[in-house]
Amino acid sequence: MPQAWSGKRERQYEHIKDAQEDRGASTKRAKEIAARTVNKNRAQSGESREASPSSLNDKSPQERGGERSGNGKGPGGPTRDQLYNEAKKRNIDGRSKMTKKELERALGR
Incomplete structure (x- = not known):
């Protein structure tokens, strides 16, 4: 986890990672999903220095609920x-x- 993350974001990361592993994702994939989710949330709430337009203008990962997850x-x-x-x-x-x-x-x- 990057040092720029707050305690809240670190807890969020761990929660998402654990949930993904419980669903059967590999550890590597679970870490990737968790990091992407946390980084997008940080961008949308103005906590990051740089953010892509898609991160700022799109739905949050929680709202999206896996709409584009490949299923x-x-x-x-x-x-x-x-x-x-x-x-x-x-x-x-x-x-x-x-x-x-x-x-x-x-x-x-």
Whole structure:
């Protein structure tokens, strides 16, 4: 944990990391998710020196609730990349040139 984090942010980091590990994430992945969440919260509350526009203007990780976490349950369903990876697993020919809609059709969605 960086020294710039307050005690509150360190506790938040540990809580998120432990929760991710309880859900089955590897230690490395749990640390990454926790650090990204804490850093985004710090940026949104003005605690960091620099912040990307997406960190400042987007929903907080808590509000987002995993919408874009790779599970395909966001407002637009799975992303084109997620569909592409599924098509790759199923060995669908011509997948690299397909649009999201075409991939959905090819996968039977």
